[in-house]
Amino acid sequence: MGTAKEYTIDELMVCTLAKAFTSEDIILNGTVSFIPVSAVLLARATHAPGLTWVAGAVGVDAQPGAVIGNTLDPTMWKNCVMYLPQYEDMWSYVHRGTLETFCIRGAQIDQYGNINNSIIGSDYHKPKVRLPGSAGMGDMGSLDKRIFIWSTTHNPRTFVKKVDFRACVGWLDGGDSRAKLGLRNGPQLVITDLCVMDFEPDSKRMRLVSVHRGVTAKQVQEQTAFELVMPASVPETPAPDREYLRLLRDVVDPKAMRKIEFRGSATKV
């Protein structure tokens, strides 16, 4: 195929996340999740045709063709094989672990992948900033999900040492603290507008994997309020395959709905 020379950060983020998905995955998406939904559609159109996607947690194996509405919208359920009833069916498949993969963003993300989208401030009831709320992340963090984190605001306000409010349980306080609580799986990968990170297997501290073109490891560390686990050498994030990029631009998200995610981002797309 060959890799692309010209691409934007939103495109790189979608293609990188898509590559992380496989045909074995069963993925449901939440609200305002244009990057994950684009990545799901792209993965399914390329290397992961068997991937199961539950559109907006409702439309099982939906085939909307493209990102044509917001990510919970019924437009995205098109050509599905089932409308999954939420109260019993969806929650039992989520609780039981059948639906195992979920993608989350948040206003604060800490070094162990705990996430906060509820409040900024030291007192929950007297917030400096009131955010929309935890939504599905409060569930998914405790329900054994393989969590993929994305962020379009890689800066020290988002990547904090300790979240002001732990809405989504990541690796908790690191080490075996998550497992001790009886929770399986946990955060896997973090894809931002600057880089890709994962978690060091033992300490569960966030670790730099690759930096996007034109970004240095030092810059990433400067934009991160905690100390990243830093490998000896940090490669550049592989550029998207040309075919992936074509599909993303022309087929999966021709209206570039994914750019909505960059509201408030320093990265212009």
Added chain:
Amino acid sequence: MGTAKEYTIDELMVCTLAKAFTSEDIILNGTVSFIPVSAVLLARATHAPGLTWVAGAVGVDAQPGAVIGNTLDPTMWKNCVMYLPQYEDMWSYVHRGTLETFCIRGAQIDQYGNINNSIIGSDYHKPKVRLPGSAGMGDMGSLDKRIFIWSTTHNPRTFVKKVDFRACVGWLDGGDSRAKLGLRNGPQLVITDLCVMDFEPDSKRMRLVSVHRGVTAKQVQEQTAFELVMPASVPETPAPDREYLRLLRDVVDPKAMRKIEFRGSATKV
């Protein structure tokens, strides 16, 4: 209307039970319940047009016309306004108390209206007789139902001092023992092939209300293994109204499915 001169015990039982129902009742029926279902259809066709019946616990406000199948059968859901999903909807309306009236029969019924249809014998695991099992009675007894009991075998083996196994919670050990457990409502009326009984308000002991034509209070006591609360005078059970009888015979249960209930009864119908 006037009352009928010629009627059989099955007809009398159905008409008497029908009279106990009102337009305020929301009634669901269980398995092999031909007498209650006939009574429901008869009440709805006469004095209680507003009565809500959930046929076989599924068919809301069904209008099968007549008793045309067994009492859980889909034939009986005909012309219903909703197929009530059992797992969540039906059980929530039952648990919450919206569906408040239920009719029960059993192999043993004791003086406080506790019922057993599981085993006969002193050891559950070494039964003298293994019966089909408790079915819905184990639920309804504990879930605040107004319980109407019917029996076509009024004899000392059925009407026992203490059930061998308390599957359906009636008035427990009498007095306020049921209320102390936090359970509302309880057994209301007992209609047998010999008589009608209710429960003395304070002691909750079974009390004779009326005897069917040709039966004496003494005979009822002889066929009952515990001492009945016996009023000073015991009237005859009112004969069915002629119109009720006509509707039962010609419209509600023309195939006389209700007579299936008399298998094993000493009363021939």
Added chain:
Amino acid sequence: MTAKKEDKLVSLQQAAALVRDGDTIAMQGMGTQMSPLALVRELIRAGKRDLQVAMVVGGIGLDWMIAAGCVRKVMAIIINLDEFGMANNFRRAAEAQQLEIEEYTEHTILTRLGAGAMGLPFGVTRSGLGSDILGLHPDTTKVIQCPFTGKPVVACRALEPDVAILHAHRADRYGNIQFFPKPIWTDVDVFPRAAKKVIVSVEEIVENEEIRRTPERTGIPYFKVDALVHLPYGAHPCSLFPRYNFDRAVFQRYADESRTPEGTKAFLDEFVHGLKTHDEYLAKLGGPAALKNLEKWD
């Protein structure tokens, strides 16, 4: 209210009168979808106060109610305008500490309502274990141990709202409520079963015979419905799948104007207080042709 088989069809004003100041109301809504917004506009016009609103996803209707001073407390998992961004009046009220907020995970608030629906004092989930969310409301969520295995679970105290308000596809006059497709979202499923009173607005009133021809479509039986209102496009500007889509223009306009209290007031004056009836509201949107235009899904 009774659960009788009788005519439940009332006016919008009569329905709103069933909601009393201080009530806990369970309100349908999922981002840009299925919310009883014509009912909400009437609750605002009627000047309801001190409402405690339980939702899964709070959206545009809740933000209006907060702006209009109807709400004392919200119980929800998220409150925003979906792709249109923040719910600014919620945000301002919260930051000014003028609003009580009980934030839940989705499955803890659902377990609270599910226990209410089942007449149980509590239910259990594993959702939220280890999070700070549980610590927000020790009176309603508490970690306990499984009596068989010792494993930790979250006990969620039953919630029985005073009223549930919903918008659906159609019903007969007795209040047999039908959906196409049948209930998908949690609120349509558990809210009416959990609530003491149920108010539903519908797109269409049909004959009882039509309901009996299609019983597989009925989601709420008449005996659980207290009042029914006929309000075509009653979810507008939200969508009612598959009948009509959400109104992108109105959402965007509210997202823009609600950035200030003044902009919010102007919006509410124009779209809520300035229109006394639902017919006036529909006329304002441009009449049948404009509404027809909302039926596009691509």
Added chain:
Amino acid sequence: MTAKKEDKLVSLQQAAALVRDGDTIAMQGMGTQMSPLALVRELIRAGKRDLQVAMVVGGIGLDWMIAAGCVRKVMAIIINLDEFGMANNFRRAAEAQQLEIEEYTEHTILTRLGAGAMGLPFGVTRSGLGSDILGLHPDTTKVIQCPFTGKPVVACRALEPDVAILHAHRADRYGNIQFFPKPIWTDVDVFPRAAKKVIVSVEEIVENEEIRRTPERTGIPYFKVDALVHLPYGAHPCSLFPRYNFDRAVFQRYADESRTPEGTKAFLDEFVHGLKTHDEYLAKLGGPAALKNLEKWD
């Protein structure tokens, strides 16, 4: 087994091979309705042993399996032949103490399965409070107190059967299982969600495109189905509403003949062991015309 989007269609023998001796199987059935009886006949022919069968209402299929020596334990609320009377082989085996019986109230066994479906260690109900039923199985039901109100409830330990077996209306080859109307009975609803493996027989196999045209009819998604068998009239002699009624003649004959062990053996020899395939079974019933006759509902 995997949950993949692949062809799940197998032969009756292959499906039965997924059930292992000693398995706990959750088996659909409601009196004279909806039971996977062609699958049951194959389990008997395959000589399965030591099965632990969880049902809500046990009926004719369970009585066959008990008579054939397949069953070590039953978990159910009632076992009979509905209007046709006692399940005689169940009765004889119980009275001879050859069968382990875990009797539940309906809502306690459902709460056990519901907890299994939700991946929770237990669930709660009020059903059975004060009854002797709870005392039968202190390892799986236990009265505990609400941590908020102190009120007693019954904790029910999660049950995750090894296999669920069901019969449904139609499916595509991937195992998207459709019902008309959608799941009504509890077993169709919770059994497949609670079980580790799911085997479904269906009346009809349709194209994937037909499923996508009617997603509102799908009750079990392909990712929860392990094996699919095409067995028209696969519930016979039970009914599959609204497609065909139950077979009164076969029910009555079994009720009569099962009064003795010898009569039972003769029945099973004729209807189960003597017919090696489902096609032979259908031929024995008299072919298409006779089967068509079952489609009457009055």
